Amino acid sequence: MTIQSPTPFPQSNGIPDQISFDRKELGDILALYGRMVAAGEWRDYGISCLRDVAVFSVFRRTAEHPLYRIEKRPKMRLRQGQYSVIAMDGQILKRGADLKKVLRILERKLIRPID
Template structure:
Protein backbone atom coordinates (compact mmCIF):
# COMPACT_ATOMS: atom_id res chain seq x y z
CA UNK A 1 0.00 0.00 0.00
CA UNK A 2 1.47 3.31 -1.07
CA UNK A 3 0.65 6.61 0.53
CA UNK A 4 0.31 9.49 -1.84
CA UNK A 5 1.72 12.73 -0.47
CA UNK A 6 0.12 15.98 -1.54
CA UNK A 7 2.11 18.01 -4.02
CA UNK A 8 3.27 21.43 -2.82
CA UNK A 9 1.93 23.06 -6.00
CA UNK A 10 -1.37 21.46 -7.04
CA UNK A 11 -2.27 21.62 -10.71
CA UNK A 12 -5.34 23.82 -11.23
CA UNK A 13 -8.35 22.17 -12.86
CA UNK A 14 -9.02 25.08 -15.21
CA UNK A 15 -6.54 27.53 -16.73
CA UNK A 16 -6.43 31.08 -15.40
CA UNK A 17 -7.43 32.42 -18.81
CA UNK A 18 -8.73 31.04 -22.08
CA UNK A 19 -6.69 31.85 -25.20
CA UNK A 20 -6.95 31.19 -28.92
CA UNK A 21 -4.28 28.78 -30.15
CA UNK A 22 -2.14 29.39 -33.24
CA UNK A 23 -4.45 27.55 -35.69
CA UNK A 24 -7.53 29.34 -34.39
CA UNK A 25 -5.85 32.75 -34.68
CA UNK A 26 -4.64 31.90 -38.17
CA UNK A 27 -8.20 31.13 -39.34
CA UNK A 28 -9.58 34.28 -37.72
CA UNK A 29 -6.81 36.57 -39.01
CA UNK A 30 -7.11 35.18 -42.55
CA UNK A 31 -10.77 36.19 -42.63
CA UNK A 32 -9.96 39.50 -40.92
CA UNK A 33 -7.29 40.31 -43.53
CA UNK A 34 -9.71 39.70 -46.41
CA UNK A 35 -12.33 41.96 -44.82
CA UNK A 36 -9.76 44.71 -44.19
CA UNK A 37 -8.73 44.49 -47.86
CA UNK A 38 -12.39 45.04 -48.82
CA UNK A 39 -12.55 48.07 -46.50
CA UNK A 40 -15.22 46.54 -44.25
CA UNK A 41 -13.24 46.16 -41.02
CA UNK A 42 -10.60 48.47 -39.59
CA UNK A 43 -9.59 47.29 -36.12
CA UNK A 44 -9.72 44.36 -33.75
CA UNK A 45 -9.18 43.52 -30.11
CA UNK A 46 -8.39 40.26 -28.34
CA UNK A 47 -9.48 39.52 -24.78
CA UNK A 48 -8.37 36.51 -22.73
CA UNK A 49 -10.86 36.07 -19.91
CA UNK A 50 -11.35 33.38 -17.29
CA UNK A 51 -14.16 31.58 -19.14
CA UNK A 52 -13.77 32.82 -22.71
CA UNK A 53 -11.39 34.17 -25.32
CA UNK A 54 -12.92 36.93 -27.44
CA UNK A 55 -11.79 38.37 -30.78
CA UNK A 56 -13.72 41.64 -31.30
CA UNK A 57 -14.03 43.17 -34.78
CA UNK A 58 -14.57 46.90 -35.27
CA UNK A 59 -15.50 49.04 -38.24
CA UNK A 60 -13.88 52.03 -36.53
CA UNK A 61 -11.70 52.14 -33.44
CA UNK A 62 -14.04 54.14 -31.20
CA UNK A 63 -17.17 52.07 -31.84
CA UNK A 64 -18.71 49.00 -30.30
CA UNK A 65 -17.63 45.78 -31.99
CA UNK A 66 -19.50 44.68 -35.12
CA UNK A 67 -18.86 41.02 -34.30
CA UNK A 68 -17.31 38.98 -31.54
CA UNK A 69 -15.77 35.59 -32.15
CA UNK A 70 -15.88 33.72 -28.85
CA UNK A 71 -14.24 30.55 -27.60
CA UNK A 72 -15.88 29.06 -24.49
CA UNK A 73 -14.34 25.66 -23.62
CA UNK A 74 -17.09 24.90 -21.08
CA UNK A 75 -19.57 24.59 -23.97
CA UNK A 76 -17.39 22.11 -25.90
CA UNK A 77 -19.59 19.11 -25.10
CA UNK A 78 -22.84 21.01 -25.61
CA UNK A 79 -23.50 23.42 -28.48
CA UNK A 80 -19.85 23.90 -29.38
CA UNK A 81 -17.20 26.15 -27.94
CA UNK A 82 -17.03 28.63 -30.86
CA UNK A 83 -19.61 31.33 -31.51
CA UNK A 84 -20.00 34.43 -33.66
CA UNK A 85 -22.00 37.11 -31.86
CA UNK A 86 -23.47 40.14 -33.62
CA UNK A 87 -23.44 43.76 -32.52
CA UNK A 88 -26.78 43.38 -30.75
CA UNK A 89 -25.67 40.29 -28.78
CA UNK A 90 -27.47 37.80 -31.00
CA UNK A 91 -25.57 34.56 -31.62
CA UNK A 92 -25.24 34.30 -35.40
CA UNK A 93 -23.61 30.86 -35.41
CA UNK A 94 -22.30 28.36 -32.88
CA UNK A 95 -20.43 25.11 -33.40
CA UNK A 96 -17.56 22.76 -32.72
CA UNK A 97 -15.52 23.66 -35.84
CA UNK A 98 -14.13 27.22 -36.03
CA UNK A 99 -13.83 27.44 -39.86
CA UNK A 100 -17.47 26.33 -40.18
CA UNK A 101 -18.57 28.94 -37.64
CA UNK A 102 -16.60 31.68 -39.42
CA UNK A 103 -18.44 30.98 -42.71
CA UNK A 104 -21.33 33.09 -41.45
CA UNK A 105 -19.02 36.12 -41.73
CA UNK A 106 -17.65 35.08 -45.13
CA UNK A 107 -21.19 35.14 -46.53
CA UNK A 108 -21.31 38.82 -45.64
CA UNK A 109 -18.42 39.42 -48.09
CA UNK A 110 -20.58 38.45 -51.07
CA UNK A 111 -22.21 41.55 -52.50
CA UNK A 112 -24.18 42.18 -55.67
CA UNK A 113 -22.34 44.16 -58.36
CA UNK A 114 -24.09 47.42 -59.26
Protein backbone atom coordinates in the same frame (compact mmCIF):
# COMPACT_ATOMS: atom_id res chain seq x y z
CA MET B 1 6.77 34.08 4.83
CA THR B 2 7.06 34.34 1.04
CA ILE B 3 4.67 36.06 -1.31
CA GLN B 4 3.92 34.36 -4.59
CA SER B 5 2.64 36.24 -7.59
CA PRO B 6 -0.16 34.73 -9.68
CA THR B 7 1.09 32.77 -12.67
CA PRO B 8 -0.53 32.23 -16.08
CA PHE B 9 0.29 28.53 -15.82
CA PRO B 10 -2.43 25.92 -15.31
CA GLN B 11 -3.76 25.37 -11.86
CA SER B 12 -3.31 22.00 -10.17
CA ASN B 13 -6.57 20.71 -11.72
CA GLY B 14 -5.28 21.32 -15.30
CA ILE B 15 -7.60 24.25 -16.04
CA PRO B 16 -5.73 27.36 -17.24
CA ASP B 17 -6.12 30.68 -15.44
CA GLN B 18 -7.32 32.24 -18.67
CA ILE B 19 -8.70 31.07 -21.99
CA SER B 20 -6.91 32.07 -25.21
CA PHE B 21 -6.91 31.27 -28.90
CA ASP B 22 -4.17 28.89 -30.04
CA ARG B 23 -1.97 29.61 -33.05
CA LYS B 24 -4.16 27.77 -35.59
CA GLU B 25 -7.37 29.40 -34.35
CA LEU B 26 -5.77 32.84 -34.45
CA GLY B 27 -4.44 32.11 -37.95
CA ASP B 28 -7.96 31.27 -39.19
CA ILE B 29 -9.43 34.39 -37.60
CA LEU B 30 -6.67 36.69 -38.87
CA ALA B 31 -6.96 35.28 -42.40
CA LEU B 32 -10.64 36.27 -42.44
CA TYR B 33 -9.78 39.61 -40.83
CA GLY B 34 -7.23 40.35 -43.56
CA ARG B 35 -9.75 39.66 -46.32
CA MET B 36 -12.33 41.90 -44.64
CA VAL B 37 -9.80 44.72 -44.20
CA ALA B 38 -8.85 44.43 -47.87
CA ALA B 39 -12.55 44.69 -48.77
CA GLY B 40 -12.84 47.85 -46.64
CA GLU B 41 -15.33 46.32 -44.19
CA TRP B 42 -13.24 46.15 -41.02
CA ARG B 43 -10.55 48.46 -39.67
CA ASP B 44 -9.51 47.37 -36.17
CA TYR B 45 -9.65 44.45 -33.74
CA GLY B 46 -9.15 43.65 -30.09
CA ILE B 47 -8.40 40.43 -28.24
CA SER B 48 -9.47 39.66 -24.68
CA CYS B 49 -8.36 36.55 -22.81
CA LEU B 50 -10.47 36.06 -19.70
CA ARG B 51 -11.04 33.26 -17.21
CA ASP B 52 -14.01 31.65 -19.03
CA VAL B 53 -13.84 33.08 -22.55
CA ALA B 54 -11.46 34.37 -25.22
CA VAL B 55 -12.91 37.12 -27.42
CA PHE B 56 -11.75 38.50 -30.77
CA SER B 57 -13.68 41.74 -31.35
CA VAL B 58 -13.94 43.35 -34.79
CA PHE B 59 -14.48 47.08 -35.29
CA ARG B 60 -15.36 49.23 -38.28
CA ARG B 61 -13.72 52.20 -36.53
CA THR B 62 -11.55 52.23 -33.43
CA ALA B 63 -13.90 54.16 -31.13
CA GLU B 64 -17.05 52.15 -31.86
CA HIS B 65 -18.62 49.13 -30.27
CA PRO B 66 -17.51 45.90 -31.97
CA LEU B 67 -19.40 44.87 -35.10
CA TYR B 68 -18.83 41.20 -34.28
CA ARG B 69 -17.32 39.15 -31.49
CA ILE B 70 -15.76 35.77 -32.14
CA GLU B 71 -15.82 33.89 -28.83
CA LYS B 72 -14.21 30.70 -27.59
CA ARG B 73 -15.89 29.13 -24.56
CA PRO B 74 -14.37 25.70 -23.82
CA LYS B 75 -17.11 24.90 -21.28
CA MET B 76 -19.63 24.88 -24.17
CA ARG B 77 -17.65 22.43 -26.34
CA LEU B 78 -19.75 19.40 -25.38
CA ARG B 79 -23.06 21.26 -25.69
CA GLN B 80 -23.48 23.64 -28.62
CA GLY B 81 -19.84 24.08 -29.57
CA GLN B 82 -17.13 26.23 -28.09
CA TYR B 83 -16.99 28.83 -30.90
CA SER B 84 -19.58 31.48 -31.60
CA VAL B 85 -20.00 34.63 -33.68
CA ILE B 86 -22.05 37.34 -31.97
CA ALA B 87 -23.40 40.47 -33.67
CA MET B 88 -23.29 44.00 -32.25
CA ASP B 89 -26.80 43.64 -30.81
CA GLY B 90 -25.89 40.46 -28.91
CA GLN B 91 -27.57 38.04 -31.32
CA ILE B 92 -25.67 34.78 -31.79
CA LEU B 93 -25.25 34.39 -35.55
CA LYS B 94 -23.54 30.99 -35.54
CA ARG B 95 -22.27 28.52 -32.97
CA GLY B 96 -20.37 25.29 -33.40
CA ALA B 97 -17.38 23.07 -32.68
CA ASP B 98 -15.46 23.83 -35.90
CA LEU B 99 -14.08 27.39 -36.03
CA LYS B 100 -13.79 27.50 -39.84
CA LYS B 101 -17.45 26.54 -40.26
CA VAL B 102 -18.52 29.14 -37.69
CA LEU B 103 -16.50 31.86 -39.45
CA ARG B 104 -18.25 31.15 -42.77
CA ILE B 105 -21.19 33.27 -41.58
CA LEU B 106 -18.88 36.30 -41.75
CA GLU B 107 -17.36 35.35 -45.11
CA ARG B 108 -20.80 35.59 -46.65
CA LYS B 109 -20.65 39.31 -45.92
CA LEU B 110 -17.90 39.56 -48.59
CA ILE B 111 -20.14 38.12 -51.30
CA ARG B 112 -22.29 40.90 -52.72
CA PRO B 113 -24.57 40.82 -55.74
CA ILE B 114 -23.45 42.94 -58.69
CA ASP B 115 -26.12 45.36 -59.89
